[in-house]
Amino acid sequence: MGNQEVLGQAARLASSGLLLQVLFRIITFVLNAFILRFLSKETVGIVNVRLTLLYSTTIFLAREAFRRACLSGSAQRDWSQTLNLLWLTVPLGIFWSLLLGWVWLQLLEVPDPNVVPYYGTGVVLFGLSAVVELLGEPFWVLAQAHMFVKLKVLAESMSVILRSVLTAFLVLWVPHWGLYIFSLAQLFYTAVLVLSYVIYMVKLLRSPESTKQLTLPVSKITQLLPSVSRSRAFINWKEAKLTWSFFKQSFLKQILTEGERYVMTFLNVLNFGDQGVYDVVNNLGSLVARLIFQPIEESFYIFFAKVLEREKSATLQKQEDVAMAATVLESLLKLALLTGLTITVFGFAYSQLALDLYGGAMLSSGSGPVLMRSYCLYVLLLAINGVTECFTFAAMSKDEVDRYNFTMLALSSSFLVLSYLLTSWCGSVGFILANCFNMGIRITQSLYFIHRYFQESPHTPLAGLRLSPALLGVFALSGGITSVSEAFLCCERGWPARLAHIAVGAICLGVTLGTAFITETKLIHFLRTQLGRSRLSDKMT
Incomplete structure (x- = not known):
């Protein structure tokens, strides 16, 4: 597969993933x-913080490193060894599930069974659902490596929808089941997800025609199962060593990703009700990050990993590949910056209205709006970090990955300390402030790596972080106008005033996007080109 085709497939994967995920x-x-x-705030806190943390920690520690290692490098590999390596995620997941389940049951505070019943059953079933999901890991990696565009999005999105439908049905008909409802729904979600890939x-x-056309490395389903051969090693030891490097990194990254939940769970800085409000705001605030940034990051990580060779500097690789990577990186940085700034500027004036529409007074009163406004700034940093680390992790050598682990260790330690101090000082907003600080450090590290990587080449992809003065002025003006509109029109003045406030925001957003279209011509050309390649790829398939 040529690099232009790889780029087209990555663009197709990102755009298709974006449209389907939005729906x-x-x-x-x-x-x-x-x-x-x-639901009560306490139930939301237990499910979305305590039990979800158990599930996500088990999944992350068992598979993240394997995914990154097995999706890196050349397509010319012994796939039987790669698949054998991926099946090791299952026993590893069982180990983490048992260990963490014991911690959750024996060492952490147990909620009042009269307020949140069946906590023990919830821990067991959430741990079991993590192990069930790991059974589909070889299928997932094979699909990603061969860029099966719609499979991942359809499987995950349908699983999430069916889980939500089942949860809503059980909440209405058997509300006294408590955590049984969410535990069964979670187990159902992972089962549907794995079965989607297997089927x-x-x-x-x-x-046979599809297999021949796609040049798959396996010809029958039994070849996806673990296999032992006398003529070769059970696993590829180079991939195994890279997996270990990524595992050390992923352990630290997990602390950064879920750090606030660990602080809430193990240090009890917030009660279960406050945890529930924070988590709902956190999920709502990160919705755009999951919709837009995650598909782009996952798709273009594969692109960079296929185009660039890890152990070579930019000057020692094919210059047309380096030029293509630099152009794509610059455009992605510009896109991330524009999207993040738009969310930050307009999110500030519409946070309270969004929370009131989504969850009613439980979210729009108290600390909810302040949390949401703070999160809008964090989304900007998330956007930039997603793109910079997408390139950095794809281009780093094994030794550089190992060195980066030490930086992640320092960040993890500082984040936990800073989260505890800031939360003690200013409540749940302290979690977002600590996240912003650590995300800024991670962005700085990635920018330094990108600068060094391209410093001996004529390419300057970091120019994507510069915007025209006119566009910056329009952003500032829009922020001021929408803030005044919120003060006079929202949110206790009824629906006519709310609709007027929304109309003001829509006009300002239109002017901002129009200015971006006029001033950022290079980005617009890139997006048009990739959309054209995506459509062409769709026609060919």
Whole structure:
């Protein structure tokens, strides 16, 4: 597969993923807003913080390093060894599930069973759901490596929707089941997710024409299972060593990613009700990050990993590949900056209205609006960090990955300390401030790596972080106008005033996007080009 084709596939993967996720997320958004009106803050806190943390920690520690290692490098590999390596995630997941389950049951504060019943069952079933999901890991990596565009998005989105539908049904009909509801829904979600990949692969491999056209490394479903051969090692030890390097990094990254939940869970700085409000705001604030930034990061990580060779500097690689990578990186940085700034500027004036529409007074009163406004700034940093680390992790050598682990260790330690101090000082907003500080440090590290990587080449991809003065002025003006509009029109003055406030924001947003279209011509050309390649790829498939 040529690099232009790889770029087209990555663009197709990102754009298709974005459109499909927007559709499915809207459905899930409505279902979750409905469910929130029937739950207590304490139940939301236990499910979304305590139990979800158990599940996500088990999943992350068991598979993240394997995913990064097995998606890196050349396509010319012994896939049987790679698949054998991926199956090791299952026993590793069982180990983490048992260990963390014991911690959650024996060492952490147990909620009042009269307020949140069936906590022990919830811990067991959430741990089991993590192990079930790991059974689909070889299928997921094979699909990603061969860029099956819609499979991942459809499988994950449909699983999430079905989980939300089941949760809503159980909340309405058997609300006394407590955590049984969410535990069964979570187990159902992982089962549907894994079965989606398995069924797709079975049907694909039964079609000889599709298998030949896609040049898959396996011809029957049994070849995806672990296999032992006397002629070769069970696993590729180079991939195993890279996995270990990424594992050390992923352990630290998990602390940074879920750090506030660890502080809430192990240090009890917030009660279960406050944890619930914070988590709902956090999920709502990160919705755009999951919709837009995550598909772009995952898709273009594969692109950079395929185009660039890890152990070579930019000057020792094919210059057309380096030029293409630099152009793509510059455009992605510009896109991330524009998207993040738009969310920050307009999110400040519309946070309270959004929370009131989503969860009612439980979210729009108290600390909710302040949390949401703070999170809008954090989204800007998330956007930039997603792109910079996407390139950095794809281009780093194994030794550089190991050295980066020490930086992550320092960041993890400082984040936990800073989260505890800031939360003690200013409540749940302290978590977001600590996240902003650490995200800024991570961005700085990645920018330094990118600068060094391209310093001996004529390319300057970091120019993507510069905006025209006219566009910056329009952003500032829009921020001022919408803030005044919020003060006079929102949010206790009824729906006519709210609609007027929304209209003001829509006009300002239109002017901002129009200015961006006029001033950022290079980015517009890149987006048009990639959309054209995506459509062409769709026609070919």
